[in-house]
Every structure is written in C-alpha cells, then in structure tokens.
Amino acid sequence: MRINSDRLYAALEQLGQIGRYQDEETGLQGVCRLALSAEDGDGRRLVLSWMRQLALEVRIDRIGNVYARRAGRRNEMAPVVIGSHVDSVPTAGRFDGCLGVLGGLEIVRTLNEQKVETLRPIEVAFFTDEEGCRFGTDMLGSAVACGRLTLEYAYELRDRDGLRLRDELERIGFLGECDERVGPPHAYLECHVEQGPILYRKGVEVGVVSGVQSISWQALTIVGKSGHAGATPMDLRADAGVAASMINLKLREMIAGGQYGEMRATMGSLSPVPGLVNIVPGRVEATVDLRNPSNELMQKSEAALLAYYAEVEKAEKVEIRWRQTARTPAVAFSSRLQERIAAAAERGGLSHQSIIAGAGHDAQEFAAICPAAMVFCPGEYDGISHNPREFSTPKQCADGVNVLLDVLLQLADQEEL
Amino acid sequence: MRINSDRLYAALEQLGQIGRYQDEETGLQGVCRLALSAEDGDGRRLVLSWMRQLALEVRIDRIGNVYARRAGRRNEMAPVVIGSHVDSVPTAGRFDGCLGVLGGLEIVRTLNEQKVETLRPIEVAFFTDEEGCRFGTDMLGSAVACGRLTLEYAYELRDRDGLRLRDELERIGFLGECDERVGPPHAYLECHVEQGPILYRKGVEVGVVSGVQSISWQALTIVGKSGHAGATPMDLRADAGVAASMINLKLREMIAGGQYGEMRATMGSLSPVPGLVNIVPGRVEATVDLRNPSNELMQKSEAALLAYYAEVEKAEKVEIRWRQTARTPAVAFSSRLQERIAAAAERGGLSHQSIIAGAGHDAQEFAAICPAAMVFCPGEYDGISHNPREFSTPKQCADGVNVLLDVLLQLADQEEL
Structure with missing residues (x-):
C-alpha cells in the first residue's frame, strides 16, 4: 500500500498559500502563520475542512489542539496518534510541521480508498504553537496535552503586543471544550523534515530519529x-x-x-x-x-x-x-518503534539511518506518556529550514509518509506493542 | 621660568564651555566641536581673541589653519612652531588638542610677562580638522600645510550631509587668504594628552614621544x-x-x-x-x-x-x-628633540619615559618638513580620551607645558639645532 504522493504534495502547496508573503532576502514566496494569528486560524480551518471531508470525528481541546479520529474495530482501545503542527515561524517554508499533519491525513485518505479497517482507532492531530515564536514557549500545545505545562500557564502567556494567549485562541475560534489532557495513546508517530544537512549530504532517503538532544x-x-x-x-x-x-x-x-x-x-x-x-x-x-x-x-x-x-x-x-x-533534557524515542521504522524503510527499498533531532518536536512531549517515534525526510539545500528556501521533493515527502503508513498499520492492528 | 598653571587650566575650562553637552552615558558634561561646525567657529574665535590680547600677529591660511606669531630679534629666521588643534570628536573632553594650543598661548603669555625676547620668532598654531570625524580625513589642515595633501583635495571633501569643506570653512569665517603651504619651521613642538594608560599606570609625569605608529x-x-x-x-x-x-x-x-x-x-x-x-x-x-x-x-x-x-x-x-x-606609515620624531625634552624634564624634577603615540597627531605631518617632537601628559582613568571622562589635573597639564617652555627657549635662541 502506498500513499498518493501528488495528492499529498498538492495539499502542502495549498496550505502553503495561507500566510504567504514575498521574501525580500531570498526573492522566494515564504509562509508566515504565527501561532493563533488570523493566518493560523485560516490554515487550521483548511485542515479542519479536509478532516471533515475524510469523515473523521474532530475534537478541539481547551488549548486549541485538534484531533481527528478514524474509528477502529475496537474504539475503546487507545488510538495510534499521528501528529505535528501547522503554525510557522515568521519566515517559513511549506514543510515544517505541515508534512506531519497532512501526511497523516494522506494516510487516512489512502486507508479510506483501500477500505482498510484497523483494530485500533487512528487519530491525526495538530498542536497549538509548536514554534513558540509568538508566545515564547515552544511545543506549547503538546506540552499541555501531555502534562508538562498547565493550561493556566499557557492561557496567561502574552505576545509582544501584550495579547493574551487565551484571548487569541478565542479570537481565531479555536478555544475548544475538550479536556486538554490527552489519554495515553497506544503510540505516537510524527513525520517531519530533517531541518539539517545530514540526510541530504549522504543521499539517505529516511531518517530514523533516535531522540531529541x-x-x-x-x-x-x-x-x-x-x-x-x-x-x-x-x-x-x-x-x-x-x-x-x-x-x-x-x-x-x-x-x-x-x-x-x-x-x-x-x-x-x-x-x-x-x-x-x-x-x-x-x-x-x-x-x-x-x-x-x-x-x-x-x-x-x-x-x-x-x-x-x-x-x-x-x-x-x-x-x-x-x-x-x-x-x-534529552529525550530518547522508543527503540522498538525505531526498529519498526528501520524495517519498514528496508521493506520499501529505502535507504535509512539513525539520526538525532536537532530541534524540538511535539513527539518529545508524547514520549513522556507513550511510545513515540519520528521519521525524518531529507530537505534540499542542506535541509535549510525556517526559511522560504526550505524544500523537499514530492518523493522525499512521500518516502517518509509511506514508512509511517507501514508502521502505523502494524501498530493499529496490534493488541500490545 | 614656569607657566601659570591656574591660568592655563582656566583657559581650558573656558574653551571647554563651547560645544558643551550633557553626555547621557557618563552623566558628565562633554564637548562637541566638530571641525568647521558653528561650535568650532565659536571655539576658534575665542582662541583668536586670546591670540590678539597677547599682541600676536595672526594669519589664517586657505585651509583655515591659524598661526599667531610672536616676533623674535631676527624675524627672517624660521620660527619655532607650537601647535595642535581645537576641533573635537563628537563625544570629547576638554583636553585633546586644546592643551597643545592653549599651552602654547600660556607659554607666550609667560614670556610676555617675563619680558623674554627670543632670537627666533615663535608661532602658536592650530590646524583644521585634526580629528577627521566630519570629513573623513584626519590631520587634514596640517597635512595640507606640510604638503601631503593638496588644497583641492581638501576643499572637495564632503560631510555626511553632502556639505563641502570649502563652503563650511567660508561659512564659519575661516577661509583665509594666506598660502596654505607652510615654510619649514626651525622646529615643531606639540604637547598633548597621552590618550592611553601608560603614564597614568606607572605614575610617570612626562612622556617623551618617540614617534607615531x-x-x-x-x-x-x-x-x-x-x-x-x-x-x-x-x-x-x-x-x-x-x-x-x-x-x-x-x-x-x-x-x-x-x-x-x-x-x-x-x-x-x-x-x-x-x-x-x-x-x-x-x-x-x-x-x-x-x-x-x-x-x-x-x-x-x-x-x-x-x-x-x-x-x-x-x-x-x-x-x-x-x-x-x-x-x-610610522613616523619617528627627532631624536635630538627627544633628548632635549628628556633633559628638560630632568631639570624640572619630573619623571619621564619614552612612549610611542597611539593616535595620529599634527606633529607627524610637520615631521616631514622639520625636526618635530611631542610631549605627552598623563590622563586620569587610564588616560581615557574621546570621552567626557577625559581628565588631566592642572599639575599634569602644567608639567608638560613647562617642559615645552624649557625646550622652546633653547630652540628659539639657537642658530642651528
């Protein structure tokens, strides 16, 4: 089973139109969707519309995290969660965060097309303010969901103009009512661009992320x-x-x-x-x-x-x-999940290597409550990121998401890890 | 014979009132008399009035350098010139440059009081735009006088606002008519604050300047x-x-x-x-x-x-x-003059040491056309300069000028060096 690479790429392009700007330094089109800005609201609503097209059951929690659930055969079992974020730094490209979320939706779309049922439910999630550029605390939404930070702390954060995070959540229509603390998933998976040069320089197709520094x-x-x-x-x-x-x-x-x-x-x-x-x-x-x-x-x-x-x-x-x-502190990802990712890459005929994450990711918050792991996709231009030059090819994106699909299918059908 | 230290210091204080400003960083009163600014014009006019009170014969050349001549017994002989400058950096104290000019005038005042005649004429001079802060070329007036730079080059220099040097000279009333090229003096002497920590740290009273780096x-x-x-x-x-x-x-x-x-x-x-x-x-x-x-x-x-x-x-x-x-390039000052300065310090009971000039000075231009030398006075606070904290005591100033007086009397009475 393979995802549709063109369809995934078209979704990345479409989301990348929201918050676009002409970058003076590079002459390229960049993306600016700062957390809880009007543009972030627009981006979130586009993703929400896709979630609903896929007949997923959407819930929004009190910190604005969005979970879209595809039912399994046994819905009382803990889901497998695929997540990342759709907010951006002020001078972003189209891939950072978005690949993980839209990759998750493309996996669901593929499962729907192929009429694949799973034992466990699957959830595709995006988390509030992963970048931390506006309110000063990164991985905010996932940190609240997994219990490292409290909702009260998050609500009182203010941006440079003194605007309060809770008010901004409300203003863009994403102050949800669901409990912000997430029940421990069966496993958490995230696909992300590497944001560094290692895979690109070595020509390696998939990075098996060992942890966060x-x-x-x-x-x-x-x-x-x-x-x-x-x-x-x-x-x-x-x-x-x-x-x-x-x-x-x-x-x-x-x-x-x-x-x-x-x-x-x-x-x-x-x-x-x-x-x-x-x-x-x-x-x-x-x-x-x-x-x-x-x-x-x-x-x-x-x-x-x-x-x-x-x-x-x-x-x-x-x-x-x-x-x-x-x-x-450093976070080590589940070694059993790393092994499954490496094996899935092998099966897919993709070169892979173990790699440490250079930046912070939502996955490290989930690592505190469940087995978590990440797949890295290489980026052109030495994997430059947080820059309009950030660029991964359709194949580079699809390789990572296909590996995730393989691992997800195993995890969603198992009773125990 | 000794100069009047209080009178010299009062003159430094008085000139320091022109262009004064309240310095935000230090909380002290600073001086800003940028070359050919209205304040520089006011400062020049004050010094000119003192020159005339001393019955000196004043001439202004085409680059705005001012020479005040005290006749000798044989006025066809080359004069001994004592010079420096009265323009300042934007954040100056009261001593840099001014000490050399007002020290020269105090020497003349002392000679007048004591009714001392000299064989050779004595000239006290100040030179245009020594600092180079406004028009970008330091030692400008003395460089034109001594032939390193042409009048045409100097006239066409412009400040940040595009104002032309010649126009600014005219505007402040110092576009003189005398030939800008100076005839080689018998000797050139300059007293200046050290602008460095060596004398202060060692407690040495007089620096015998060996040259410019x-x-x-x-x-x-x-x-x-x-x-x-x-x-x-x-x-x-x-x-x-x-x-x-x-x-x-x-x-x-x-x-x-x-x-x-x-x-x-x-x-x-x-x-x-x-x-x-x-x-x-x-x-x-x-x-x-x-x-x-x-x-x-x-x-x-x-x-x-x-x-x-x-x-x-x-x-x-x-x-x-x-x-x-x-x-x-490096400039070496006259070794014979250095010896005389050291000997004069000895006679005055002042500690002295050889020292290299850290910054540029008008004396280095004169070194190209005649024997030239400098005396350094120590400054408090590690000799900080180009700063409102620049400070030398009345004694520190007078020591250097007294040494200069001693050397001047020898030079002004000799047929040959």
Whole structure:
C-alpha cells in the first residue's frame, strides 16, 4: 500500500498559500502563520475542512489542539496518534510541521480508498504553537496535552503586543471544550523534515530519529575595559571580544576532544561594544547554544564551560556573567518503534539511518506518556529550514509518509506493542 | 621660568564651555566641536581673541589653519612652531588638542610677562580638522600645510550631509587668504594628552614621544554557511563567527610570539549574521586594527595575517574577503628633540619615559618638513580620551607645558639645532 504522493504534495502547496508573503532576502514566496494569528486560524480551518471531508470525528481541546479520529474495530482501545503542527515561524517554508499533519491525513485518505479497517482507532492531530515564536514557549500545545505545562500557564502567556494567549485562541475560534489532557495513546508517530544537512549530504532517503538532544542556552555578558586601539598597550587590555573568541574556540576544542560525546555547540551571537575599528571592546553580549543527546554529557560540558569562564576571567581580566535562557533534557524515542521504522524503510527499498533531532518536536512531549517515534525526510539545500528556501521533493515527502503508513498499520492492528 | 598653571587650566575650562553637552552615558558634561561646525567657529574665535590680547600677529591660511606669531630679534629666521588643534570628536573632553594650543598661548603669555625676547620668532598654531570625524580625513589642515595633501583635495571633501569643506570653512569665517603651504619651521613642538594608560599606570609625569605608529586597518567579510545550531553536525559547519574568533586570537598569538616587535592589534568590530542564539553564523563583518612603530615589522605582520586568512579559509571552509581601509606609515620624531625634552624634564624634577603615540597627531605631518617632537601628559582613568571622562589635573597639564617652555627657549635662541 502506498500513499498518493501528488495528492499529498498538492495539499502542502495549498496550505502553503495561507500566510504567504514575498521574501525580500531570498526573492522566494515564504509562509508566515504565527501561532493563533488570523493566518493560523485560516490554515487550521483548511485542515479542519479536509478532516471533515475524510469523515473523521474532530475534537478541539481547551488549548486549541485538534484531533481527528478514524474509528477502529475496537474504539475503546487507545488510538495510534499521528501528529505535528501547522503554525510557522515568521519566515517559513511549506514543510515544517505541515508534512506531519497532512501526511497523516494522506494516510487516512489512502486507508479510506483501500477500505482498510484497523483494530485500533487512528487519530491525526495538530498542536497549538509548536514554534513558540509568538508566545515564547515552544511545543506549547503538546506540552499541555501531555502534562508538562498547565493550561493556566499557557492561557496567561502574552505576545509582544501584550495579547493574551487565551484571548487569541478565542479570537481565531479555536478555544475548544475538550479536556486538554490527552489519554495515553497506544503510540505516537510524527513525520517531519530533517531541518539539517545530514540526510541530504549522504543521499539517505529516511531518517530514523533516535531522540531529541538536550538543549542548554546561555546568554553571556562579558565586561572588560574599552580602550584606544593605538594607545592601549597589550598588557593593559581587558578585551571582551578576545574573551568571547576564546570561549567560541573552546567550544570547538571541547567537541574535538571527544569527551562530551555527540555534543554540538554554537556561539550564534557576539556583539562587541562599542564595535568600532579602533576601540578595544569593553563589553560583549554573546550567546552559547549547547546540544547533547546525553543528559549526563550535557551536564559535564556545562560544568567544563563554567570552569573555563573562570580561566578566561583571569587570563583576560574580564568579568563573565551568564544566565541560562533555555534548558531542556534529552529525550530518547522508543527503540522498538525505531526498529519498526528501520524495517519498514528496508521493506520499501529505502535507504535509512539513525539520526538525532536537532530541534524540538511535539513527539518529545508524547514520549513522556507513550511510545513515540519520528521519521525524518531529507530537505534540499542542506535541509535549510525556517526559511522560504526550505524544500523537499514530492518523493522525499512521500518516502517518509509511506514508512509511517507501514508502521502505523502494524501498530493499529496490534493488541500490545 | 614656569607657566601659570591656574591660568592655563582656566583657559581650558573656558574653551571647554563651547560645544558643551550633557553626555547621557557618563552623566558628565562633554564637548562637541566638530571641525568647521558653528561650535568650532565659536571655539576658534575665542582662541583668536586670546591670540590678539597677547599682541600676536595672526594669519589664517586657505585651509583655515591659524598661526599667531610672536616676533623674535631676527624675524627672517624660521620660527619655532607650537601647535595642535581645537576641533573635537563628537563625544570629547576638554583636553585633546586644546592643551597643545592653549599651552602654547600660556607659554607666550609667560614670556610676555617675563619680558623674554627670543632670537627666533615663535608661532602658536592650530590646524583644521585634526580629528577627521566630519570629513573623513584626519590631520587634514596640517597635512595640507606640510604638503601631503593638496588644497583641492581638501576643499572637495564632503560631510555626511553632502556639505563641502570649502563652503563650511567660508561659512564659519575661516577661509583665509594666506598660502596654505607652510615654510619649514626651525622646529615643531606639540604637547598633548597621552590618550592611553601608560603614564597614568606607572605614575610617570612626562612622556617623551618617540614617534607615531604605523596604522593598518582592514575590513573583513567572512562568508561561511548559516545552519541550525541543533541540526547541523559539527563536521558540516562553515562558521564565520568561529573563523573571526580564530583571527582574533591569532592576533594575540602573533604579539605574544614577539617577532613583530611592539605590534598592537585589535578586532574592534565583529558582527555575526544573523546573530541568533540557535543559528550558525553564515557571515561576519569584522575589522582588524594593526599598529607598529616599525614599518618593516608592520609589513611582516600584515603578510603573516594574510597567510593565516588562507589557513582559516581551509580549516573552517569559509571565504575571507578583506580590504584595506586605512594605512599610514610610522613616523619617528627627532631624536635630538627627544633628548632635549628628556633633559628638560630632568631639570624640572619630573619623571619621564619614552612612549610611542597611539593616535595620529599634527606633529607627524610637520615631521616631514622639520625636526618635530611631542610631549605627552598623563590622563586620569587610564588616560581615557574621546570621552567626557577625559581628565588631566592642572599639575599634569602644567608639567608638560613647562617642559615645552624649557625646550622652546633653547630652540628659539639657537642658530642651528
């Protein structure tokens, strides 16, 4: 059994028309459907109309998550849930999130066409504000559904203009009445674009996602002493820019050393003040982004970095202040589901490899309450994402969804995992 | 013979009232007398009125430089010139430049009081647009006077608003009629605040300036590849921020190695794009400021740095484009004048040391046509300058001017150097 790749792609195109804009930087058409914006409302209603065309039973919960249910032979059994999100970052493409939701609907459409019945019910879901761009907390809807965050916390979040999340949910017509806490599904599956270069560079067709990395973000303020670049002798300097550079290269050294496993690290922002050619920077604001699939090695790397800050303070006569701006633990996906995904790829004649998720996904919230897993599809242009250049071919999209279909059929027909 | 320190300081205070503003950052009163602004015109007129009170013969040349002459016994002989400037950067204190001009006038006032005659005439001068902040070329007036730049070049310079330098000279009433090329003086002397921390930190009262460093400025554009900080494996990165950090630390390494002499180096500006916590910087604009009292070692350091850029391009898979944005050679001041300055400090019971000028000064232009030298006075707060916090005490100012008086009396009475 295979999904209809053209039909899936046409749906992605159609949803991508909502919130479209002309991107100045790339010259391409981008998508902007910020969570709970009017455009998000329009996008949600389009998906809802498709759900109803498929005769699914739709329910909306109190945080605006939408579940569309296809009945099984035994509807008292826990469903298999396929989910993702349809909100976007301000400068998005058409695939991030949407592929998982529309892929789920295409699977249901295929099952309907083929008149396939399953033992368990199947639900296709999309979750509120996965991106976190507008209200500051990502995976919000799935986190509330799975119990990590409370409804009250979510309702009181405000955007930059002071608009309250609950009011915005109501305004776009998605303040539902169903209980926001979801009963543990039999399993949770999500298909998503990789948003990274690994599959693309290696020409691998399917990524079997092993889990989500732990994330640790720090905001650094490095205080040195401004001085005239010509008149300040080297031994009297306290150059905040040099201190930041030392930290940036230390991150590379830590990774090269190998003792922190699959650590990734980035200094994405670094702003020397005053930032003039002939002034020694007296102050730098910088950021550090650490990732690690191992919680233990993440902690070890954080400790090593803090120890290094003390070294830099001494060596460069600067003061380094830091604060944690984000910290999430690593999540491992169900190994049994990973095995099934890999086997399904094999059966489909698709190359596959294990891959860690670089970004956060709704699946990691569900991993707390049920076996969860993800399939990654490669993206062109090194898998660029959160950018109008984000692009996966019809085949790349269909490969991932077909693997999901295979695994879903197994899971939906089993009594136990 | 000693100058009147209080009188000198009162004159500095009075000139510092013109163009004063309340500085938001420091909470202090700053000075803004940009070259050829209305405030510069007012400042110039105040100094002119003092020159005339001292019965000096004032002439204004075609680039707006002002010379005030005190006759000697033999007026056909070349004068000893004491000069500096009264224009300022936008966020200045009261000392930079003004000390040299008002110190010169205080010397004349002292000679007048003491009824001292000299063999040679003495001229106190101030030069147009030493700072270069408004029209983009520093030491402009003295460079035209000494022949490095032409009058035509200077006249056509425009400020940010498109205003032409010649028109602005005329507007403030300082488009003089005298020949802009100055006849070679017997000697040129300048007293200036150090604008650096060396004298202050060591508690040394007088700096005997050995020369001006060579300056080399580069603007770098480093092009790597943006990527998601979580999803981009380390081995597929081309991080422009890491490349910039490598260059920043290489500068330190070159200096520590010692093979480039008294090299100083600064990466004052470094801007990663897009500059977000979770994006690998795909592009960086950065600057490099190199200084060296040796022209030969400057060239050697520039060559080494370019070779290192090629290494970084290879190591980090980035492209490094650079362009020279400024390049001036080192200037050595007259060693005989340096000896006389040191001896005068000794006679005055003042501690002194040889020091290289960190910034550019009018004296370096005169060094091309006559023996020239400078005396540095220490500044509080590590000699901070180009800032309202710039501050030298009455004694610090008077020490330098007294040394200049001593040397001037010798030079003005000699037939030959």
